[in-house]
Amino acid sequence: RSGMAGDLDEPGAGGATANANSDIHKQAQGVAAALMQKKVKTAHMAKVIAMLETSENPFKTVLEEIEKMLVIIKKEEKADKEQFAWCNEERSTNNDEKARQIGIKNGLEADISKLNEEIDNPETGLKASISSLETGLAENDKSQKSETKQRSEDNQAYQKDIANLVAAEELLDKAIKVLTAYYSQLEGAFLQKAGDSPAPPSTWKEGAYEGRSTEGTGAIEMLTFILSETKKEEATAHDDEKSSQHDFEDSMATLTTEENNLRKSLANDQQLLAEKEEELMTRKKELKAANEEIAAIKNYLRKIKSGCDFIVENLPMRNAARADETKALTNAVGLIKATPAYQIAENDKHQESLGECKDICNDAGEEHAKCKACLAKTSVPGYCAGHAGTLGC
Numbered sequence: 008r009s010g011m012a013g014d015l016d017e018p019g020a021g022g023a024t025a026n027a028n029s030d031i032h033k034q035a036q037g038v039a040a041a042l043m044q045k046k047v048k049t050a051h052m053a054k055v056i057a058m059l060e061t062s063e064n065p066f067k068t069v070l071e072e073i074e075k076m077l078v079i080i081k082k083e084e085k086a087d088k089e090q091f092a093w094c095n096e097e098r099s100t101n102n103d104e105k106a107r108q109i110g111i112k113n114g115l116e117a118d119i120s121k122l123n124e125e126i127d128n129p130e131t132g133l134k135a136s137i138s139s140l141e142t143g144l145a146e147n148d149k150s151q152k153s154e155t156k157q158r159s160e161d162n163q164a165y166q167k168d169i170a171n172l173v174a175a176e177e178l179l180d181k182a183i184k185v186l187t188a189y190y191s192q193l194e195g196a197f198l199q200k201a202g203d204s205p206a207p208p209s210t211w212k213e214g215a216y217e218g219r220s221t222e223g224t225g226a227i228e229m230l231t232f233i234l235s236e237t238k239k240e241e242a243t244a245h246d247d248e249k250s251s252q253h254d255f256e257d258s259m260a261t262l263t264t265e266e267n268n269l270r271k272s273l274a275n276d277q278q279l280l281a282e283k284e285e286e287l288m289t290r291k292k293e294l295k296a297a298n299e300e301i302a303a304i305k306n307y308l309r310k311i312k313s314g315c316d317f318i319v320e321n322l323p324m325r326n327a328a329r330a331d332e333t334k335a336l337t338n339a340v341g342l343i344k345a346t347p348a349y350q351i352a353e354n355d356k357h358q359e360s361l362g363e364c365k366d367i368c369n370d371a372g373e374e375h376a377k378c379k380a381c382l383a384k385t386s387v388p389g390y391c392a393g394h395a396g397t398l399g400c
Contacts (some may be wrong), residue, residue: 032330066349073336080336094315099309105304108297115294122287126280129239133280140273145267158255166247172241179234186227249300375399 126133343349361368364381371377376399380390391400 030057039060051185058375066343066346070343072342073340076336077333080333082324084329087322087325088320090318092313094311094318097311098315100154101304101308104307105301108301108304109207112294112297112301115290118290119287119294122283122290126283126287133276133283137273137276137280140269140276144266144269144273147269151262154255154258154262158251161251162248168244170199172244174235176237176241179230179237183227183230183234186230190224190227369378371399 124132129135181373273365304341344353357364358369361373361382364378367381368375373379374397376387376394376397379394380387381399383390387399394400
């Protein structure tokens with residue numbers, strides 16, 4: 008009999024286990040069905056439902072997986088928030104820098120335009136000024152050479168004229184002296200002869216002697232007049248030469264001063280031109296760098312645009328979806344934990360954790376000093392000594 012009874016017990020036990028497993032799977036499928044009726048349709052929920060329907064130990068496996076899913080959702084939420092903040096910061100920082108570089112670019116373009124105007128303006132530019140100064144210097148040099156040449160030629164003519172006048176004066180002076188001496192001798196001889204003889208008749212006196220005397224006096228007077236005029240002409244020539252020399256010296260002094268001023272202005276403009284051209288080259292390099300920086304920022308913003316547009320536009324929806332998914336997974340946990348099978352399993356697990364104190368704790372209650380003393384592996388009086396307020400102490 009007892010053997011038969013034993014034979015009946017084993018199949019019975021096996022049948023009870025099979026029935027328990029069947030109940031667990033039915034309960035799991037019921038939870039899966041309940042979850043399928045929810046509006047939340049996500050890959051996580053689909054995985055949970057599939058595991059509830061197929062897993063050999065659905066509650067334990069699914070709860071562990073749900074815990075992992077909730078952790079992943081939290082990580083995704085954190086990553087989205089960080090990505091959202093990063094996108095806003097990157098866009099703000101780069102747009103601010105782009106605006107700054109555009110301001111620099113505009114300023115450089117204005118500087119370059121101004122420098123080009125200062126250098127190349129056909130009327131007021133430095134190149135035009137330098138060209139005008141160089142032309143002025145060339146004309147000044149030409150005037151100095153021309154006036155110097157003219158002064159030399161005029162002086163040579165003056166020297167020649169003075170030489171001719173002096174020669175004429177010497178010739179006239181000699182002629183006057185010769186004529187004066189001649190007529191003096193002639194008149195003396197006549198007077199001596201006339202003193203030895205009676206006075207000539209009046210008709211003779213008005214004749215040869217009187218004609219010769221008048222002719223000699225007239226010739227001498229004419230030569231004397233010519234000599235006087237020649238000396239006047241010489242004096243005028245000297246005065247004219249002196250005046251011309253003064254005028255030349257004054258003109259040369261003016262031209263020299265003008266030349267010095269032109270050279271000084273030219274040197275200043277040439278130095279200023281070199282400085283402006285160097286500044287222009289620097290500004291062009293800076294403008295190139297600013298344009299490259301603006302292009303690099305635009306390119307970078309284009310690169311992050313797709314990802315950042317997505318997170319900025321979809322973050323509220325993703326947050327809402329995560330909230331729904333978290334709620335659904337939490338509900339799933341609640342449904343699972345509400346099943347009798349899960350509660351039985353948890354109770355069995357708890358009973359196992361009580362170990363050799365299981366019977367004592369079940370009989371006295373887990374809050375009783377007997378249970379607590381057993382779990383603490385000490386005597387009741389010993390436990391109560393340290394926990395006087397415990398039930399049973």
